[in-house]
Amino acid sequence: MPKVHPKQQEVDGRYRSIFEAANDGLIVxxxxxxxxxxANPAACLMHGYARxxxxxxxxxxFIHPDSQGAFNAYIRAFQSDGVxxxxxxxxxxxxxxxxxxWRGTAFTYQGRSCLLGIVRDISKRIQVEQDLHQRAETxxxxxETLLAISHTLAxxxxxxxGLILDQLREIIEYSHGGLFALQDSTLVALAMRSSLGSGExxxxxxxxxxxxxxxxxxxxxxxxxxxxxxxxxALFNKHRPIRxxxxxxxxxxxxxxxxxxxxxxxxxxxGMRSWMWVPLAVKGSxxxxxxxxxxxxxxxxxxxxxxxxxxxxxxxxxxxxxELYGQAQALxxxxxxxxxxxxxxxxxxxxxxxxxxxxxxxxxLWDQDQDLARQSLEDLRRLTRGAQAExxxxxxxxxxxxxxxxxxxxxxxxxxxxxxxxxDIPVVVSVTGAFMLPADMQVAFYRVCQEALNNIAKHAxxxxxxxxxxxxxxxxxxxxxxxxxxxxxxxxIESGHYGLEMMRERSEAVGAQLSITxxxxxxxxxxxxxxxxxxxxxx
Numbered sequence: 204m205p206k207v208h209p210k211q212q213e214v215d216g217r218y219r220s221i222f223e224a225a226n227d228g229l230i231v232x233x234x235x236x237x238x239x240x241x242a243n244p245a246a247c248l249m250h251g252y253a254r255x256x257x258x259x260x261x262x263x264x265f266i267h268p269d270s271q272g273a274f275n276a277y278i279r280a281f282q283s284d285g286v287x288x289x290x291x292x293x294x295x296x297x298x299x300x301x302x303x304x305w306r307g308t309a310f311t312y313q314g315r316s317c318l319l320g321i322v323r324d325i326s327k328r329i330q331v332e333q334d335l336h337q338r339a340e341t342x343x344x345x346x347e348t349l350l351a352i353s354h355t356l357a358x359x360x361x362x363x364x365g366l367i368l369d370q371l372r373e374i375i376e377y378s379h380g381g382l383f384a385l386q387d388s389t390l391v392a393l394a395m396r397s398s399l400g401s402g403e404x405x406x407x408x409x410x411x412x413x414x415x416x417x418x419x420x421x422x423x424x425x426x427x428x429x430x431x432x433x434x435x436x437a438l439f440n441k442h443r444p445i446r447x448x449x450x451x452x453x454x455x456x457x458x459x460x461x462x463x464x465x466x467x468x469x470x471x472x473x474g475m476r477s478w479m480w481v482p483l484a485v486k487g488s489x490x491x492x493x494x495x496x497x498x499x500x501x502x503x504x505x506x507x508x509x510x511x512x513x514x515x516x517x518x519x520x521x522x523x524x525x526e527l528y529g530q531a532q533a534l535x536x537x538x539x540x541x542x543x544x545x546x547x548x549x550x551x552x553x554x555x556x557x558x559x560x561x562x563x564x565x566x567x568l569w570d571q572d573q574d575l576a577r578q579s580l581e582d583l584r585r586l587t588r589g590a591q592a593e594x595x596x597x598x599x600x601x602x603x604x605x606x607x608x609x610x611x612x613x614x615x616x617x618x619x620x621x622x623x624x625x626x627d628i629p630v631v632v633s634v635t636g637a638f639m640l641p642a643d644m645q646v647a648f649y650r651v652c653q654e655a656l657n658n659i660a661k662h663a664x665x666x667x668x669x670x671x672x673x674x675x676x677x678x679x680x681x682x683x684x685x686x687x688x689x690x691x692x693x694x695x696i697e698s699g700h701y702g703l704e705m706m707r708e709r710s711e712a713v714g715a716q717l718s719i720t721x722x723x724x725x726x727x728x729x730x731x732x733x734x735x736x737x738x739x740x741x742x
Contacts, residue, residue: 228323384522427468471494471496481514607642621656622660628666632670688723
């Protein structure tokens with residue numbers, strides 16, 4: 204056996220000391236047999252073995268079967284490249300597993316081709332990476348959900364309180380939830396949700412049944428009376444959410460909440476531990492709030508608060524838009540009632556008044572001049588016929604489906620008869636062809652004709668009116684001509700003829716073309732034209 208020089212022994216001893224003291228696991232194994240030739244204490248401890256147990260183990264004894272293929276590829280790479288690193292799932296002596304990062308170098312040890320592997324437990328790092336990835340996926344899902352919520356709420360003109368709570372639950376788990384609107388100095392529940400109870404989305408009042416369930420009673424909503432402006436300020440909270448870790452603690456906010464939710468509203472806290480309140484505000488004005496509760500303490504995080512505030516801001520805008528939409532509908536209904544009232548007064552009432560006068564003098568007139576009486580009878584027939592036509596037109600407008608479901612030619616005939624009875628001139632209606640118009644298009648043609656005839660009755664002083672509806676092929680053309688006094692079309696809108704502007708807007712809204720030709724003393728002709736789009740051109 205060759206004699207080892209003392210200095211060489213000293214060098215070998217130093218390397219052995221470094222090998223033994225390394226914090227990372229060091230494993231030397233035979234690349235041919237796969238047996239562990241040497242290992243330092245860190246490697247043995249990492250795997251739960253004593254050194255005498257670990258040295259001599261086959262690699263398959265501590266490499267997980269799921270990682271055997273990857274590790275074999277790792278070994279083959281060393282035979283060609285000499286340096287490689289990878290992540291491998293290891294198995295400890297007690298059967299537990301951990302991820303290890305391998306960095307190795309091929310070398311010759313005791314005459315054998317070996318691999319010196321530096322092994323480091325990276326389970327915590329991988330867990331952090333997985334957590335970060337999971338959080339990233341969660342954030343992506345939350346962002347997509349928030350975008351969907353925004354589109355859903357923005358697309359709704361009418362307020363759907365239950366929908367807002369349902370959308371909130373998509374991103375925040377809660378046990379009880381309520382949407383409240385501020386009415387005078389009272390918060391009124393517009394909708395309630397509960398994972399424990401029935402969860403209906405109607406104005407409700409909750410009551411305790413002794414079973415820790417939020418039961419919903421349709422008789423009256425929950426009302427929270429706010430006593431003083433300081434309570435409003437506290438709930439507004441500078442437009443920031445309020446989180447209470449334990450509603451039954453002595454925390455000042457918990458005490459405030461319990462004092463606020465008294466009487467019928469106290470049921471919101473039955474069986475609950477944590478609470479989050481999110482104010483609803485628009486342009487700095489407090490209009491309500493969303494309150495959610497959970498059975499577990501400290502359930503709602505600051506991230507939950509940010510998500511809830513995003514939904515609440517969109518909900519507040521939806522509530523304001525719904526209120527404005529309701530006001531617009533009420534105004535439109537009032538304007539429609541006023542228009543019908545004007546029509547009743549201007550047309551039907553006047554016609555019936557004139558018919559009454561004729562009927563009253565007719566007996567005496569018949570005794571004096573039968574020819575004049577017969578003419579009066581004809582006037583009486585015309586007036587009653589016109590009043591009937593006007594009434595049918597008004598009844599048609601009171602039932603909107605009549606405008607869309609009836610034949611357009613019949614509707615125009617009805618309008619023509621009404622005009623003829625109103626101003627005692629012939630109105631000739633001509634209809635050619637048949638065409639099934641879309642509902643919005645039918646309404647537009649009807650309204651434009653109606654407004655055109657109203658203008659004729661008020662301004663034209665015409666002696667004859669012609670209405671021509673031509674429905675040929677894929678095109679519909681409406682022409683209305685009168686022989687009245689006409690007007691200058693270039694200045695009509697500027698001088699206050701808003702009816703003409705309204706007709707133009709109705710036509711443009713449905714993609715129809717409107718043209719008006721007129722000259723003073725030469726009458727007026729209106730033409731409205733619509734052509735059905737070609738399916739190929741629409742693509």
